[in-house]
Amino acid sequence: MSAELNTERLVTDLKRIVEDSEALLHATKDVVGDKAEEVRERLTDALDTAKRTCHRLEEKALDSAKAADRCVRDHPYQSIGAAFGVGLLIGVLVSRK
Numbered sequence: 001m002s003a004e005l006n007t008e009r010l011v012t013d014l015k016r017i018v019e020d021s022e023a024l025l026h027a028t029k030d031v032v033g034d035k036a037e038e039v040r041e042r043l044t045d046a047l048d049t050a051k052r053t054c055h056r057l058e059e060k061a062l063d064s065a066k067a068a069d070r071c072v073r074d075h076p077y078q079s080i081g082a083a084f085g086v087g088l089l090i091g092v093l094v095s096r097k
Contacts, residue, residue, distance in 0.1 A: 007057055008061065011057050014054040014057070018047055021046070021050075022047065024043070025043060028040065
């Protein structure tokens with residue numbers, strides 16, 4: 001579950017960076033000069049890479065969710081037992097404190 005949360009957080013952060021970077025590119029479109037053009041080109045390349053990475057992460061997260069769903073559907077009683085065991089363990093650990 002922690003890996004899924006980290007993946008979702010990473011995708012959200014990447015999307016936010018992409019949106020902010022696109023806004024920055026739009027806001028600086030009238031700035032002239034070789035250095036400004038070079039920075040815009042590098043930022044555009046980085047944005048393309050970030051978008052591809054974000055898309056791959058979303059696909060990977062979706063595939064993982066589908067695999068987990070298939071596993072639960074294929075083994076419903078084992079899944080219930082595992083969830084019960086984890087809940088019982090958490091309950092015991094929480095009650096000790």
